[in-house]
Amino acid sequence: MKEYHPVEVPSAAFAFCKYSLALLLWAAWILHIKELVGVVLLILLLSAWLGVERAPLVLLYSHTINRLLPSKLELLDGNAVRFAHLAGSFLNATALISLYFINPQVGWAITGLTAILKTSGALGFCGGIKLYECLNSPNGKCCRFGRQLKNLQCDPRSGKGGNTL
Numbered sequence: 001m002k003e004y005h006p007v008e009v010p011s012a013a014f015a016f017c018k019y020s021l022a023l024l025l026w027a028a029w030i031l032h033i034k035e036l037v038g039v040v041l042l043i044l045l046l047s048a049w050l051g052v053e054r055a056p057l058v059l060l061y062s063h064t065i066n067r068l069l070p071s072k073l074e075l076l077d078g079n080a081v082r083f084a085h086l087a088g089s090f091l092n093a094t095a096l097i098s099l100y101f102i103n104p105q106v107g108w109a110i111t112g113l114t115a116i117l118k119t120s121g122a123l124g125f126c127g128g129i130k131l132y133e134c135l136n137s138p139n140g141k142c143c144r145f146g147r148q149l150k151n152l153q154c155d156p157r158s159g160k161g162g163n164t165l
């Protein structure tokens with residue numbers, strides 16, 4: 001199980017980040033602007049690399065609007081948010097590859113799905129964080145998938161593994 005990595009960020013800055021990315025994805029999907037998908041990918045990759053406390057949109061808000069209208073701090077699990085940013089990056093990279101090299105219709109479908117997931121996350125249910133918590137809960141008790149994944153561990157001496165998916 002991964003260690004909990006507490007991080008405090010201004011709640012309004014975190015909300016600004018979530019809502020901005022959701023709006024960028026919806027604009028990309030509605031207006032069919034591939035470059036916006038790339039912008040979201042870049043922001044998510046930077047956020048995963050730098051951590052949520054130094055994410056570009058969080059810093060932008062913290063050093064501008066939050067100085068004028070301070071918001072309370074929100075305690076987050078930095079590892080869970082990093083995982084969610086990487087999951088979002090994967091979806092956006094898949095969409096971009098499809099948009100440019102495979103099939104634009106599939107790319108726009110993935111972009112639309114990502115916009116829905118990001119909006120869901122912005123409204124309080126982040127699937128990436130939930131998946132992270134599920135996979136890192138003790139004994140995989142969070143969900144069926146987590147339990148199955150925990151059972152796949154193999155004993156290298158006997159060559160016997162657990163259940164299969």
